[in-house]
Amino acid sequence: MISFKEISPSEFFYQHRELAGFSNPARALYSAIRELVENSLDACDGYGILPDVLIRITETEPSPSDIKEFEIYIKDNGIGIPPERLPRALGKVFYGSKFTLKQSRGTFGMGGTMSILYAQITTNKPLRVWSNTGNGETHYFELMIDIENNKPMVLKHKKFYPENWRGTAIKINMLGDYVRSSQKIQEYFRRLALFTPYANIVFEDPNGEVFAFKRSVDKVPPPPREVQPHPKGVDLELLRRVVQRSTSKTALSLLTNSFQRVGRKTALEILKMANVDPNKRPSELKMEEMMSLINAMKTYEKFLPPDPSxxxxxxxxxxxxxxxxxxxxxxxxxxxxxxxxxxxxxxxxxxxxxxxxxxxxxxxxxxxxxxxxxxxxxxxxxxxxxxxxxxxxxxxxxxxxxxxxxxxxxxxxxxxxxxxxxxxxxxxxxxxxxxxxxxxxxxxxxxIGKKVKIEAQKKKKNVYELYLPMIAKFAALLGETKTPNVSGLIDSVKVVDIE
Ligand SMILES: Nc1ncnc2c1ncn2[C@@H]1O[C@H](COP(=O)(O)OP(=O)(O)O)[C@@H](O)[C@H]1O
Ligand SMILES: [Mg+2]
Missing domain, CATH: 3.30.230.10 (Ribosomal Protein S5; domain 2)
Incomplete structure (x- = not known):
């Protein structure tokens, strides 16, 4: 007898953790840190907030092995997570706020969640999280993931107020290997800081070393805006969803309202190419009509390129x-x-x-x-x-x-x-x-060209500086005259600086 079974997304990543960068204790520590840091930065600069992120790793118990239990603590000043969303955001794989057409560091609703899952399977300790969306209430949760069902299990939930801060703080305990990952982790922070000059990032490593990267500019790049899909990227599944979710009454308004770069004129041209009546109700579009609409959108040449906002x-x-x-x-x-x-x-x-x-x-x-x-x-x-x-x-x-x-x-x-x-x-x-x-x-x-030139000039000047006074002195001796001043001559050899 063949037996069939369905597995949940968290079960899948539990079994194939290497796909998400959690292949061994060294790589897992690196991936967990980076996923948590990237979530924190997304929650700040994605909303125009200058990020202040602290991440501290401590060894929970001394152990002679390189593979140890570490506590990872991370705190940010981002937008926080609404309490009704928080258990699912952090305790369910493929649940998140970034499945929109807008640039972010996260993509699949799983990076941070995967760190939490890995922590749980290696130490069996719950996630602890404090979050405040800036309304005076801090929500504290203790969570574990029901891996088989891809569901969060709330073990504790407390509310504190009034609390005057905004952001998220997370604590997880996981097995990791800092000996084999320290170089990569430190390199990661150096490179991250180089590309995030508007952030304060402090990393305290398990050896007590502090890597502090201070912000040098108070300017966050303009946050991205969410946009509608571009018609060039349409397929049957996308069109079906657009039709389902839209409140548009006609095929014409469906195209202009649900896609970017489609005005009335363009929409009419596409509908004509596809041989679809502009006044047809979207819910009444037949399969052949949907397919010819997709074809028309894919072959239409005059769309403006996708909106980069x-x-x-x-x-x-x-x-x-x-x-x-x-x-x-x-x-x-x-x-x-x-x-x-x-x-x-x-x-x-x-x-x-x-x-x-x-x-x-x-x-x-x-x-x-x-x-x-x-x-x-x-x-x-x-x-x-x-x-x-x-x-x-x-x-x-x-x-x-x-x-x-x-x-x-x-x-x-x-x-x-x-x-x-x-x-x-x-x-x-x-x-x-x-x-x-x-x-x-x-x-x-x-x-390089300029540098080479400057070096040649410097060399020339050095030679003059060394020999001209001597030549002048000997020449004066021979000619029985006063030694002439050569500093003017030396100064005339110019060394231009690289601007
Ligand atoms: N520090 C944080 N501040 C605010 N929201 C967060 C934070 N960390 C995670 N989240 C929320 O949890 C969701 C899931 O995170 P994650 O599993 O890393 O997936 P992704 O980042 O790909 O969406 C995010 O989409 C976001 O909504
Ligand atoms: Mg993420």
Missing amino acids: CLSPLGKELIEEGIKKELNPQFVYALSRKPSSYEGYPFIVEAAVASDKTPGIKVLRYANRIPLLYDEKSDVVWKLLNEEIDLKRYKIDEDEPVMILTHVCSTKVPYKTVGKEFVADIPEVEKEMKLALQKVLREYSLF
Whole structure:
């Protein structure tokens, strides 16, 4: 007899935790920290709040093994979680507030939840959370996840008021390995701080070391706005949902109200192409009519590209500011490309280049403002820098002390896995990334050119400084005259600084 069974999403991720970046105790600690930090940042800068995030890891009991139980405590000043949503937001896989067409660090309603699930299965201790949406009430919950049913179980719920703060604080206990993950975790915070110069981020590690990254600008990039889907990305499932949820009375108003970039004129043209009556009630559309509408939308050529207001790039100024704050380089140059799109999703590529202090090319990749640290070789940036772009053309060899930074932001970053570590080589993204990289590399090679010139001038000046006074002295001795003053001559050898 074959037996059939259904499993819940949390059961699935319980069994396949490596898919979400929780493959072993070292990687799990790294992933848990980053998912929690990213939730905190989303809850702040996604709403125009300057983030203050504290994260503290403590060893709960001394143990000789590298795999220990750690308590992770994180506190932010974000928008908080409404108490009626909180148990599900944190105790149910695939439940969250980010399933909208708007850029955020979270994507699947599972990152933070997965950290909580992993904590539970390794220590069997509940999640403790305090949250205040700014209305004077702090709600405290103790929660566990019913993994088989993908449901939160509330063990305790208390309310405290009046409490004058806003934000969320979370405590979990999990097994982790800080010995094998400390380097990656510290690197993660350094890269995160570099790309979030408007945030205060404090990380206290289990050895008592404090990594404090102070904000250097009081400016949050404009938060993204939620938008309607672009017609180029439509499929049958999307159209069916749009029809179900819409209150529009006619096919014409359905198109103009439920999609971006569709005005009355465009809608009429599409309906004509699809041979659908503009006055037809959406609920009465037949399957063939839906299919021909989808076809018409996919082949219509005159749509404006997707609305980029749902994106929140960091921008040239803040990228350069972040790099200066963390690296203090001699040279930095950043750019933000114009919005582009793939399959109806808008995206923006940003890139930067900076001189570094240690030899070697370093590549810092970001997506939706998250630093990506793993699987570098699977990323489109690696492909471009190693196979498509000839770095020698830019006077860069492998020892060049240079840092190259890339950022892709989109409502749907084409990650290849749910672990969010590398970006796929979608042709549109690849093309934009290539143009961005070529431009920053060109700027860098101009800087190298200037640097070489300046060094040559400095050398020349040093030689003059050394020998001219001696020559003057001997010449004077020979000619039995007074030694002439040569400082004017030396000063005439100019060394221009790199601006
Ligand atoms: N620190 C926080 N502040 C406010 N809301 C949060 C915070 N952490 C989690 N949430 C809420 O919980 C939801 C689930 O989080 P998570 O499992 O990480 O999934 P995702 O971030 O992909 O949506 C989020 O969508 C958000 O609504
Ligand atoms: Mg998340």
